[in-house]
Amino acid sequence: MRTEPADAAASTGVAIDAPAVRFDAPAVRFDAPDAARLAELLGGPTSTLVRVRHAIHARRLAGAESFTELLSLARLVGVERHGYQIETVHRVLRTLRGRALLSDEVGLGKTIEALMVLLEYQVRGMAKRVLVLAPPALVPQWVGELQTKAGIAARTIDREGDGVWRGDGVVVASLATARMQRTAPVVQAEPWDLVIVDEAHRVKRRGSSSWKLIDGLRSRFLLLLTATPIETELLELYQLVTLLRPGQFATPAAFRRRFVDPNNPTSPKNREALRELLGEVMVRNTRASCGLKLPPRFVSTVVVDPADDERALYAAALEALRAATEPRVRRHAGLLVLEAGSSPAAVRGTLDKLDDPAFAKVAAAAGVEDTRKGRALLDIVRLGGEAQVLVFTRYRATARWLADLLAREGLAYRAVHGDMTNVDKQAALTAFRAGDAQILVSTDVGSEGHNLQHCHRLVNFDLPWNPMVIEQRIGRLHRFGQTSEVEVFNLCARGSMEERILGVLHDRVRLFELVVGEMDMVLGNLTDEADLEQRLLALCANAPTDGDVDAGLAALGDELLRARGRYDEVRELDQALFGQEFEA
Known part of the structure; x- marks a missing residue:
């Protein structure tokens, strides 16, 4: 040799x-x-x-010794890589051996950290079978994040049925589905390489079906994600840590004796010992420890008086929804109501596909070309001088209509939507970032995965009835790296459902004052886990009068206020227990 x-x-x-x-x-x-x-x-x-x-x-x-270099970074797309996140992933992989409680403050990117861990194990052939469990409302978000940021096509029960639990790949499911009596034994019988539990504070009660499900899973690696590991008492932390490392805190009785002050449950005894034990299983980053601070944002509601023909179109769509009895017709009518809140062009696009006599009145009223909201958008753009503006709409037809409007007015714009190729989309975004266009018109899907914090003015031309979508839009600008105060303008027509919803979300509950990520936490405290948009559509369909709609919205406002109150209480407890001395 x-x-x-x-x-x-x-x-x-x-x-x-x-x-x-x-x-x-x-x-x-x-x-x-x-x-x-x-x-x-x-x-x-x-x-x-x-x-x-x-x-x-x-x-x-x-092997763990090779985790000095993160191979996953090359696989992530459209993700800002913060040093604290990379440090967290290193610690999870090398020190905590893939079993960790990720408890960063809201808005710091626990999901990204979990994605990085997932990819790292996948690249090394250590995670062929992955299970992600999340609240029902967050399942679509996880599916989208996996696809856009990691290039992973998630498997879901909606697509594959009960067979989804078997075979390789990344399965995303709701905790509510997985813990069902007929489902839990199947899920627990399967060998998983990695399990990720989002909003893990929901599994904190040892006797609950959720806790028992996670405890019975066969998984080498386990990540529990929650910004609030304790919501009412210190023992909840014990239950979560036990899922990750049984025996870490000995028995519940021993934990109480050593760490719980019976006279002050929000102030644990033996803090240094508790911190040391937590450091073996928990990572917690805060804005203070990471040196991150966001500039303020100001959200304004711009109510526009619609013209008579615009009002007639909206009324016709709402009447069709209330008259619908068949599920298919009701579903289509609900879509038309949402589109009527956006633009007549969006309504016409759907009517062309449906060709349904049930919507004859809507079709007769859908010939509107000019709208008062369109004029209001132009006013907002011009009042801002040369400042760039990001305009969001939910519908491609509205985006095309807005592009025509801006072109007629001689304004420099670019547009991005889901039908465009990645090359064309990237060219439009590059032109906007370079200042070649003052306005970017985008659908929710069009700019997904792209950060636009160089811009600080945003217009919601239409308003999704789910506030989380609005928050995600705002998050494209109001994120780390933004250096200017962010201005958000919510456009709506007077008397519309959108105006009523904003009255609850903005004026009464003041949800838009929350920092990035906190709205997730508030909505997670709602007693009804059904999609908020579907709840509101059902309210519109079943309420015979506008007065009944207002009463239903008032009840929803009460529920949201209670949910926000619960979150505020949890946040105060969290600060009391996990001050800077507990930052990991």
Whole structure:
């Protein structure tokens, strides 16, 4: 055997002149995640030393010692990589061995940290079967994040039915579905490489079906994500940590004796000892510890008096919804009501596809071309001088209509929507960032995954009835890296459902004052987990008069106020228990 020159050795390691080396020693057994790869590399009765070298390299690649370099970073798309997130992922992989409680403050990116851990294990062949459990409202968000940021096509029960639990891939499901009596045994019988539980404070009660589900899962790696690991008492922290590392805090009685002050449950005893034990399983970043601060944002509601023909179109769509009895017709009528709150162009686009006599009155009223909201948008743009403006709409037809309006007015704009190729979309976004266009018209899908914090003025031309979508829009600008005060203008027509909804969300509950991520926490405290938009559409359909709609909205406002109150209480407790001395 001879040694190659340095440059050749760098690529192959050694050159083999001797016959292949035969291994007569007993077979070496490797852990399951690498067995298939190593069998391929070492297949047959003989192996060259080059094969052995590659086998050893593959084994090391899968080992914890190789986590000094994060291979997942190259796979992430459209994600800002903050130093504290990279440090967190390193710690989860190397120190906590893939079982961790991620308790960053809201808005700091626990989801991104979990995605990075997932990708890191996937790249190394250590996570072929992954289960993500989240509240029902967050399941679509997880599916979208996996696709746009990690290039992972998630598997869901909606697409695959009960067979989704078997086989390789990333399964995203609601905790409510997974814990069902008929489902839980199936989920627990399957071997999972990695399980991620979002909003993990929902599994804090040891006797609950949710806690029992997680406790019974067969999983090598487990991530629990929650900004509020404690909501009412310190023992909730014990229950969460026990899922990750049974025995970390001994027994519940021992935990109480050592750490719980019976006279002041929000002030634990033996803080240093508690901190040390938590450091073996928990990571918590705060804005203060990360040196991150957002500029203020100001949200304004711009109520426009619609013209008679605009009002007639909205009334016709609402009448069709209330008159619908068949589920299919009601579903289409609900869409028309939402589109009527956006633009006549959006309504016409749907009517062309439906060709349904049930919507004859809507079709007769849908010929409106000019709208008062369109004029209001132009006023907002001009009042801002040369400042750039991001205009959001839910519908492609509205985006095209807005593009025509801006072109007629001689304003420099670009548009992005879901039908565009990635190349065309990127070109439009690049032009907007470079200042070649004052206005960017975007659908919710069009600019997904793109951060636009160089701009500080946003117009919601239409308003999704789910406040989380509005928050996600605002988050494209009001995020770390933004240096200016952010102005948000919500456009709505007087007398519309959108005006009523904003009256509840903005004026009464003041949801838009919350920092990024906190709205998730408030909405998660609602007693009814159904999608808020569907609840509001059902209210419109079933309420015979506008007065009944107002009464239903008032009840929803009461529920939201209670949910916000619960969140405020939890946040105060969280601050009392996890001040800076508990930052990890």
